[in-house]
Amino acid sequence: MTTAFMPETGPETAPAEESSIGTRGLRASVRYWLGNWKLSLGLAMIIGLTGFSIFGSYIVDFDLTKVAAGDFNARPSEKYLLGTDNVGRDVWALIIHGIHPSLKVGLIAGVLGTAVGVVLGVVGGYYGGSTDAVISTMADIFLTIPSLLILVVLASYIRTTTLEFTALVIAIFAWAGPTRLIRSQTLSLRERAFVPLAKLSGQSDFEIAIKQILPNLLPYIMAGFVGAVSGAILALVGIQILGLGPLFTPNLGMILQAAYEGAAIFRGMWWWWVPPTAALMIIFISLFLISLALDELANPRLRERAK
Amino acid sequence: MSLTYILRRLGIFFLILWVASTLNFVIPRLAPGDPIAALIGEMEEQGATVENSAELINLFRERFGLDDPLPIQYLKYMAALARFDLGYSIRFFPATVSQIVAAALPYTIGLLTATSLITFVLGILAGALLVWHSTPQFGRAVITFFMMLAPIPYYLLAIIFVSVLAFSLGWFPYSGVVSVGRLAEEGFDFGYIVDLVYHSLLPAFSIIIAGVGGWVLGMRGMMVTVLGEDYLTLAEAKGLKDRRIFLRYAMRNAILPQFTALAITLGYVVSGATIVELIFSYPGMGLRLFEAINSNDFPVIQGITFFLVVSIAVAILIIDLIYPWLDPRITYSRK
Amino acid sequence: MTVAIESAPLLQIENLRVYYWTQAGPVKAVDDISFTINPKERFGFIGESGCGKTTTIMAILRLIKRPGRIEGGKILLKGSDILTLSDEEMRQSRWSRISLIPQGAMNSLNPVMRVQDQIADAIVTHRGAVPIRELRERIGDLLETVQLSAEVADMYPHELSGGMKQRVCIAMATALEPELIIADEPTSALDVVVQKAVMETLIGVQERLNASMILIGHDMGMTAQVADRVGVMYAGKLVEVAGTRELFRQPQHPYSQALISSLPSIREKKRGGGIPGLPPFLLNPPQNCLFHPRCPHAVAFCQETPPPMHRIRTSHMAACHLLSAPEQFDSAGESDGGVLGATKAAAGAEAPSGHQTR
Numbered sequence A: 001m002t003t004a005f006m007p008e009t010g011p012e013t014a015p016a017e018e019s020s021i022g023t024r025g026l027r028a029s030v031r032y033w034l035g036n037w038k039l040s041l042g043l044a045m046i047i048g049l050t051g052f053s054i055f056g057s058y059i060v061d062f063d064l065t066k067v068a069a070g071d072f073n074a075r076p077s078e079k080y081l082l083g084t085d086n087v088g089r090d091v092w093a094l095i096i097h098g099i100h101p102s103l104k105v106g107l108i109a110g111v112l113g114t115a116v117g118v119v120l121g122v123v124g125g126y127y128g129g130s131t132d133a134v135i136s137t138m139a140d141i142f143l144t145i146p147s148l149l150i151l152v153v154l155a156s157y158i159r160t161t162t163l164e165f166t167a168l169v170i171a172i173f174a175w176a177g178p179t180r181l182i183r184s185q186t187l188s189l190r191e192r193a194f195v196p197l198a199k200l201s202g203q204s205d206f207e208i209a210i211k212q213i214l215p216n217l218l219p220y221i222m223a224g225f226v227g228a229v230s231g232a233i234l235a236l237v238g239i240q241i242l243g244l245g246p247l248f249t250p251n252l253g254m255i256l257q258a259a260y261e262g263a264a265i266f267r268g269m270w271w272w273w274v275p276p277t278a279a280l281m282i283i284f285i286s287l288f289l290i291s292l293a294l295d296e297l298a299n300p301r302l303r304e305r306a307k
Numbered sequence B: 001m002s003l004t005y006i007l008r009r010l011g012i013f014f015l016i017l018w019v020a021s022t023l024n025f026v027i028p029r030l031a032p033g034d035p036i037a038a039l040i041g042e043m044e045e046q047g048a049t050v051e052n053s054a055e056l057i058n059l060f061r062e063r064f065g066l067d068d069p070l071p072i073q074y075l076k077y078m079a080a081l082a083r084f085d086l087g088y089s090i091r092f093f094p095a096t097v098s099q100i101v102a103a104a105l106p107y108t109i110g111l112l113t114a115t116s117l118i119t120f121v122l123g124i125l126a127g128a129l130l131v132w133h134s135t136p137q138f139g140r141a142v143i144t145f146f147m148m149l150a151p152i153p154y155y156l157l158a159i160i161f162v163s164v165l166a167f168s169l170g171w172f173p174y175s176g177v178v179s180v181g182r183l184a185e186e187g188f189d190f191g192y193i194v195d196l197v198y199h200s201l202l203p204a205f206s207i208i209i210a211g212v213g214g215w216v217l218g219m220r221g222m223m224v225t226v227l228g229e230d231y232l233t234l235a236e237a238k239g240l241k242d243r244r245i246f247l248r249y250a251m252r253n254a255i256l257p258q259f260t261a262l263a264i265t266l267g268y269v270v271s272g273a274t275i276v277e278l279i280f281s282y283p284g285m286g287l288r289l290f291e292a293i294n295s296n297d298f299p300v301i302q303g304i305t306f307f308l309v310v311s312i313a314v315a316i317l318i319i320d321l322i323y324p325w326l327d328p329r330i331t332y333s334r335k
Numbered sequence C: 001m002t003v004a005i006e007s008a009p010l011l012q013i014e015n016l017r018v019y020y021w022t023q024a025g026p027v028k029a030v031d032d033i034s035f036t037i038n039p040k041e042r043f044g045f046i047g048e049s050g051c052g053k054t055t056t057i058m059a060i061l062r063l064i065k066r067p068g069r070i071e072g073g074k075i076l077l078k079g080s081d082i083l084t085l086s087d088e089e090m091r092q093s094r095w096s097r098i099s100l101i102p103q104g105a106m107n108s109l110n111p112v113m114r115v116q117d118q119i120a121d122a123i124v125t126h127r128g129a130v131p132i133r134e135l136r137e138r139i140g141d142l143l144e145t146v147q148l149s150a151e152v153a154d155m156y157p158h159e160l161s162g163g164m165k166q167r168v169c170i171a172m173a174t175a176l177e178p179e180l181i182i183a184d185e186p187t188s189a190l191d192v193v194v195q196k197a198v199m200e201t202l203i204g205v206q207e208r209l210n211a212s213m214i215l216i217g218h219d220m221g222m223t224a225q226v227a228d229r230v231g232v233m234y235a236g237k238l239v240e241v242a243g244t245r246e247l248f249r250q251p252q253h254p255y256s257q258a259l260i261s262s263l264p265s266i267r268e269k270k271r272g273g274g275i276p277g278l279p280p281f282l283l284n285p286p287q288n289c290l291f292h293p294r295c296p297h298a299v300a301f302c303q304e305t306p307p308p309m310h311r312i313r314t315s316h317m318a319a320c321h322l323l324s325a326p327e328q329f330d331s332a333g334e335s336d337g338g339v340l341g342a343t344k345a346a347a348g349a350e351a352p353s354g355h356q357t358r
């Protein structure tokens, strides 16, 4: 008998009030973020690098990245800011034109992996039971299998592909990390007061997932995304060093691989291998800083303590 | 330890093998333009350079059973795998894939076991010390520095090490496993082992430094949680010595999730180590993989992948079987 | 009934202050409190949640964690100030002189150690190595004193029920026969039947050891039954200390009166109403008498001057201007006690107001 009027009063009052806890938490977090050096530094690094590459691409002539565009093995000079490689490509131009394609692969695989991860994670964590058992076991297994090796097998059959295709292939493994993360958070969110309340008030599972759970998952979704992007770039460069990456578009892995093959280190051609290494370091470190900040957001106990 | 627990873990063991080998089966068949047929065509072309090529091609036809329907091909493939029969190397025919793998596996397993253990122990200890109240400021700074290396991939670190430590400073050899002129056939005398270790130092170093930060991070997070637990307050109230609280109460509990994480990260470590081997020309699976890639030696590529997955699955099984011994709550739960 | 005072007090707390330095500013969790505990005495602490009870006893063990800090005062154990001990000396006196039955006893046992090892840890640390057989025997005896079988020694915490864990904690707290046992809500997580049994065990052990005990209880009825003297805390201040009977019969501080009248009366089987209003937010507490926003007798003077501790009898003190500066209330007349008077009457407490004691 009570259920008859529950839907009328319930949905408006109780859940709205409960989820405002999330909003209030979020507002406090926004304030926290603004003062978080890890987040600001990480964002500044990655945005700066992306901007540098994208705007630079309009300024620096793409033709300089082509074979025999300049002298061979030239040291850095006024003409060649970062010298040239062993086939006459301008390293400065290669770097500028090579950063954003590498980031793009990470972005594509990261978005795909996170999207799949959110869907599977929420479904598994929310419904539990055998659905969850299958999802979480598969995620664990995909995390366990050395993805790079499987990618190597794949790439060895399908040589000379495009960056976009490689990104899709990498995404095959990119979902497992986010799925695991989102699943465990959904699981704990499900236990919190507002979900049973929303259920009581007659919201459908789908509505609950969208309105109640998803907003609270936001920091974890972002963390999963950052992890997936970073993992994808890591895998891409790994495949490339093994000599299996896309070869035609300039990108960081390709430059590094060429430097490795061309024995840049042993020939003392630091200008050839240091720039791609440094650019990759900036990418990985900035993503790492961002994910540290997201961690702290989710787990306040990790925050730096007041003196 | 309950039987169900063991059975469950065994199930996961086989599941890992099954997923990996199925991927290995499916992937070549997904590739456009029937790569296996192309491969065989390629082998026919190369016939002149490979001894017994006709025999090899026949073996291949039979092995892949290209005329069979897919499910039959799949069953044949799985049956062969179960016998560790991965066929023949194209490049080194008539050497079997298993022979090639067997020659390289000990180096990789040795390197990986040693480095994984060292990385884990160092990382766990450092992560715990990072948030422990009596760690000196200097120690914290050092640990934080290594923690910050966490995001740097194995291969970048390896490249930097080769350049700085081996090339510029000349402290370490930068390739191979033993000095030129020394062969394993001379026997595993003491000198050989010293040489082997010396040559393994730099790759090992890269793997350890690249991996330790991740453990520091994970352990730090868990330690912070454990330090807030009531049993830690009580341990302190009991007037126990600092070191005992640290080891038996705090670390001992914070380690448990790390142990589970160890299983999850193995695949990642193996992937990374493969490339590190390549960069240092360390004669393990990574280097063989690279050579196989360069010579289109598909059976070897697949074989190496398969054996590495088997190794990981075995390691995970071992970890899973040790775990209940560390966490009594698992041992006695008979769900 | 007050316990006969044997010579000097066991524990003397003088002007203790403990602040938590949060980002928003200091939280004065314990602000200038003083009290004494006599040998063999059971001293109870009551007060609403968050008033600083746990902080007080953790200060006695010197276990205040960052961002908390003991800002001042003295904690004299048999006359010597433990705040001046070195860390190592303090470590040695923990458990051997002062032991703790913690608030969260459910989670206070290390989940990966057997009960025996956790008890042995305390013994071996303070008394040196003991032959294993002897150790087992002692632990068996200890478990027996808390009505547990010796087999419990070989179990892990997750194999024990809540009551059993609590008893293990009691056994552990008495292992070294300390002079002072601090029990922070030792029964709050247990169901009512078990609560009583555990409390009886605790009292039995304490009496056998001739130890003193500080008892924090959310269940005031239980505190009233077992404590010899009771201290009432409010917002980091000790507002009243008295012998148990006297306090419950004739509470002098308006907060104590409200607290006690909120107790369900046994005779009338009626639930008392809670105290109107909320305890103050300690980051930004009211000035001077912290209770004035909720106090039915409050006058302007209460906001302007901090009420001193006023001794009513040797063993009964309270900090309220009604007692120390009654002249300030003359103009307020008798109309002030409205709310309080009503609840009191309902609860059947025979608590006189400040005016009447005058």
Ligand SMILES: Nc1ncnc2c1ncn2[C@@H]1O[C@H](COP(=O)(O)OP(=O)(O)OP(=O)(O)O)[C@@H](O)[C@H]1O
Pocket: C020, C021, C022, C027, C029, C048, C049, C050, C051, C052, C053, C054, C055, C056, C066, C067, C068, C103, C282
């Ligand atoms: N780590 C801390 N940081 C900031 N404030 C704290 C901290 N620990 C306690 N406090 C504050 O100190 C005050 C006293 O806390 P305490 O735990 O001593 O209360 P309590 O009387 O034991 O309460 P309860 O009956 O709920 O156990 C509370 O207002 C609390 O908010």
Ligand code: SF4
Pocket: C253, C254, C255, C289, C290, C291, C292, C293, C295, C296, C297, C298, C299, C302, C307, C319, C320, C321, C322
């Ligand atoms: S001092 Fe004033 S406000 Fe405080 S308790 Fe006494 S009467 Fe109430």
Ligand SMILES: [Mg+2]
Pocket: C053, C054, C055, C103, C184
């Ligand atoms: Mg408390």
